Amino acid sequence: MSKPEFVYVTYIETTPEKLWHALTDGDFTERYWFGHRVISDWQVGSAYTFATPDHSVEGTVLISDPPKQLAYTWDTCSPDTHPERPSRVTFDIEPRGKVVKLTVTHNNLDEGGKTFRNISGGWPIVIAGLKSLLETGRELVIDPPSAAQKEKTDA
Amino acid sequence: MPKPEFIYVTYIETTPEKLWQALTDGDFTERYWFGVRLRSDWKPGSTFEMVRTDGSVSDAGKVVECDPPRRLAYTFVNLSEKFKDDLPALATFVIEPYGKLVKLTLTHEGFADGSKFFQGISKGWPAILSGLKSLLETGQPLEIPYAALKFEEK
Numbered sequence: 001m002s003k004p005e006f007v008y009v010t011y012i013e014t015t016p017e018k019l020w021h022a023l024t025d026g027d028f029t030e031r032y033w034f035g036h037r038v039i040s041d042w043q044v045g046s047a048y049t050f051a052t053p054d055h056s057v058e059g060t061v062l063i064s065d066p067p068k069q070l071a072y073t074w075d076t077c078s079p080d081t082h083p084e085r086p087s088r089v090t091f092d093i094e095p096r097g098k099v100v101k102l103t104v105t106h107n108n109l110d111e112g113g114k115t116f117r118n119i120s121g122g123w124p125i126v127i128a129g130l131k132s133l134l135e136t137g138r139e140l141v142i143d144p145p146s147a148a149q150k151e152k153t154d155a
Numbered sequence: 156m157p158k159p160e161f162i163y164v165t166y167i168e169t170t171p172e173k174l175w176q177a178l179t180d181g182d183f184t185e186r187y188w189f190g191v192r193l194r195s196d197w198k199p200g201s202t203f204e205m206v207r208t209d210g211s212v213s214d215a216g217k218v219v220e221c222d223p224p225r226r227l228a229y230t231f232v233n234l235s236e237k238f239k240d241d242l243p244a245l246a247t248f249v250i251e252p253y254g255k256l257v258k259l260t261l262t263h264e265g266f267a268d269g270s271k272f273f274q275g276i277s278k279g280w281p282a283i284l285s286g287l288k289s290l291l292e293t294g295q296p297l298e299i300p301y302a303a304l305k306f307e308e309k
Contacts, residue, residue, distance in 0.1 A: 009281035010165075011299050013289060096303035128166035128256075128288070135293055140168055143254025 004116045005107040008123050011099045014134040019093050019100050020067035022130060031139050032129035034122075048072055059086055068093055074106070076115060084110045087119075102127070159273040161263040163280050166256045169291040174250050174257050175224035177287055181206070186296045187286035195229070197221045203229045216243045225250055230265075233272055241272040259284070278304045 012019060022028045026037035033050070036057070040048030042064045050057040059073035070093075075086040088108040094101045104123055109116045129140040167174060177183050181192035185208075195203040195218055205214040216231030227250075230243040244265040251258045261280060266273040282304055286297040 011282055011285040011297055011303075013293075013295075013297055097300040098298045099303075101303065124164040125166055131285070131288065132168065132292055135289055140166065141255045142166075143256075145252060145254055 003107065004109045004111060004113075005105065006109070006116065006120050006123060007106075008104045008127060010102050010127055010131055011096065012102060012131045012134050013099050016067035016093045016095055016100055018134060019102060020070070022134060023070060023091055024066075028133075032133045033126055034142070042066075042070075062088070063090070074115075074119075076118070081114045081118070084113045084115050087115060158264065158268070159266045159270055161261075161273070161277050161280060163261045163284055165259050165284055165288055166253060167259060167288045167291050168255065169257050171224035171250045171252060171257055173291060174259060175227070177291060178227060178248055179223075183290075187290045188283050189299075189301055197227075203231060205231065219245060220247070233275070238272045238275075240267065241270050242267045244270075244272070244276075 014022075022032075024038065024040070024042055026039055029036055029038045029050070035052045036050040036055075038048060038050050040046055040061060042048070042061055044061055044064050046061050048059060048061055056077050057074060058077060059075050061070075061072050063069050063071035069091065071088065071090040073086040074089050085108070087106060087110075090105045090107075092101075092103040092105070094103075104127060106119050106123065109119075125142060129142060132138065132140045169177075177187075179193065179195075179197055181194055184191060184193045188205075190208045191213065192206045193203070194206050195201055197218055199218055199221055201218045203216045203218050204212045207213050212234060214231045214233045216229055218229045220226055220228035226247065228245060228247040230245050232238060232241050232243040242265060244263055246261065246263045249260045249262075251260075261284065263276055263280070282299050286299060289295065289297045
């Protein structure tokens with residue numbers, strides 16, 4: 001039985017160095033990653049945290065090979081997903097002519113766990129925002145329609 | 156054993172109408188789909204074809220669903236010899252407003268077990284849809300080298 005694994009590939013008009021910076025610099029991640037600032041010295045074995053006032057993710061850096069490969073463990077620190085073990089995220093950055101191929105692989109996930117469901121919805125938004133910011137210099141306005149629609153339905 | 160299925164979600168700063176046009180207008184698809192023009196009158200049951208720059212047809216199928224600017228579905232299969240054992244799988248595009256963005260969900264399903272075509276489309280769609288997003292947001296196509304997809308054939 002295969003374990004759940006989430007793989008997402010995109011192509012971005014940027015350089016491997018700029019993409020590496022976008023994934024590892026807190027001032028930059030804050031602009032596309034639901035407001036999360038990432039903090040780490042990015043040495044293998046070091047801790048990192050992604051935090052906003054009401055949510056955080058933390059873990060340990062497993063691979064740091066700029067600007068080609070970055071991997072870390074992923075612990076959502078949420079009571080929601082608490083019995084689940086920390087999963088693993090790997091970013092592969094490969095130049096392809098004038099663009100860069102980014103592959104995000106999130107694995108070591110628990111079968112039927114909430115983390116798998118959450119990250120499957122989250123990564124496409126985060127990566128869409130990352131790509132837009134690198135290509136246009138502007139943030140995508142992530143404004144989920146659910147709240148407004150709910151009000152309409154409730155009214 | 157789960158059937159092979161490919162799902163890709165992305166968010167684009169555009170309108171549902173512009174995204175619909177980008178998915179159905181051959182002049183537009185040519186700019187981000189590795190030169191491929193889609194050809195159809197987009198009526199359910201009508202023929203659907205992918206036309207290369209030299210005029211030859213690479214893939215063909217039928218329109219299954221057409222509800223602008225919300226849902227588009229068509230079957231297609233690649234016409235080359237190496238995919239002759241493949242079934243015409245169904246690609247469904249769902250377009251949903253998402254605040255100031257549009258959410259695009261592509262589901263491609265109905266492949267034969269062990270389908271070679273499935274491996275091909277799994278590499279192709281991320282490149283095509285990345286190019287589509289860039290073109291709609293920046294006005295410029297992405298220059299992804301076709302060789303970058305590393306299809307097995309040559």
